Amino acid sequence: MAYKTEYLTQRIRAAREAMKMSQRELSARSGLTQSHISQIERGTMEPGLSSLVDVARALDLEIxxxxxxxxxxxxxxxxxxxxxxxxxxxEQRKLVGRLERWFAQFRDGFAIASEADTFRDSLALLRHLPLSADELDRLKDATERLDRWQADPPSSKELSEFAHSVRQLRNSAVHRDRDDAIPRSAYALEEEDDNA
Amino acid sequence: MAYKTEYLTQRIRAAREAMKMSQRELSARSGLTQSHISQIERGTMEPGLSSLVDVARALDLEIxxxxxxxxxxxxxxxxxxxxxxxxxxxEQRKLVGRLERWFAQFRDGFAIASEADTFRDSLALLRHLPLSADELDRLKDATERLDRWQADPPSSKELSEFAHSVRQLRNSAVHRDRDDAIPRSAYALEEEDDNA
DNA sequence: ATTTTTCATACAGAATAATATATAGAGAAT
DNA sequence: ATTCTCTATATATTATTCTGTATGAAAAAT
Structure with missing residues (x-):
């Protein structure tokens, strides 16, 4: 009767094993008993929401x-x-990192605060999304503008334009269909993320 | 007791209200009783995981x-x-207005008449549909192409591509599911056509 | 071969979730 | 005012989780 939530409890087990944590240690961290954890992972019983939250937290996961x-x-x-x-x-991470550091300094240059926030969040995404070669080029172009702005600080209009182009980049990466996703060496399927 | 899952149950309530669904209707869809749902939303009781899953599913949400x-x-x-x-x-209306004015001039550039019509219809829809931030970005991108075409008129192939992208935008706005619909309250009634 | 670790499982009892049903109050609509 | 809908709340009963503790079995380490 328990497989309505099986996909979640399986992820819990996978996460725990990925960080080489024993049920006992997870028990200590989460406050549940070891036997409880075993039953949850096995699907013998459906955890309450609060139990799942406790376990997830202990594994650095968020619901x-x-x-x-x-x-x-x-x-x-x-x-x-x-x-x-x-x-x-x-390379992508290097570039994003550079942009993030730059942003930390130039945040005040943005005329509109929300625009600055959007920009920061776009960067957060670009750090984690696979990019095509073309998109990577555009990212590189963006960071190169930073060089020009070392001597000559950008106007708020230039900044706004800049933020928009970064956001465009984010959009194209986010809304890519999985079918035409960037070919990667091994696209791990959902259930086997236990490769470090 | 102060529940640690309140951020989740609050989202449930928010989602339900955003869809204008009553607790009773959600009860019917999810299989929980109305009283149960009320207690969960109020935080007087912490749901089991399977209850949360049921409710979430009924709201087109995924855990x-x-x-x-x-x-x-x-x-x-x-x-x-x-x-x-x-x-x-x-801004959305400004952008659509701009596209419409442009279209009035460049209509003849379209190789196929039906394509032009479709384009015009898409614009009419985009004027009235709520757009997400993402979609607004794409709309902005579209109008920016117009700038480039001031000097250098588009080929009919470019034009066709352009019309296609606008139509895609229209589709994503039209076929949005109820659950993540943009709340309309703010501007549902304030719409009087400013004719171009 | 022995010890240790890890996981599955069992059981009793306490705590709490979940059902079914009913009702009261608030607000909106007729 | 009357009716309707919606939400909160109450009560009683059943079902399930959760704890605490203990044990067996398999695997790993010594």
């Missing part, structure tokens, strides 16, 4: 309620995080 | 376990689908 329609985009993020990193994502 | 470090990225996606404001819709 999110997401509209079904957004699930492809969210899966994109979850998978890209567990996908093996290749040279593309390495 | 996701996400690594904490990915939360900024995920929040970004969740917000981009629901964020909207008055200023945004104002």
């Amino acid at each position: 999110v309620l997401a509209p079904k329609k957004l699930m492809p985009a969210i899966r994109n993020i979850l998978e890209s995080a567990s996908a093996t990193s290749d040279t593309l994502t390495l | 996701v376990l996400a690594p904490k470090k990915l939360m900024p990225a995920i929040r970004n996606i969740l917000e981009s689908a629901s964020a909207t404001s008055d200023t945004l819709t104002l």
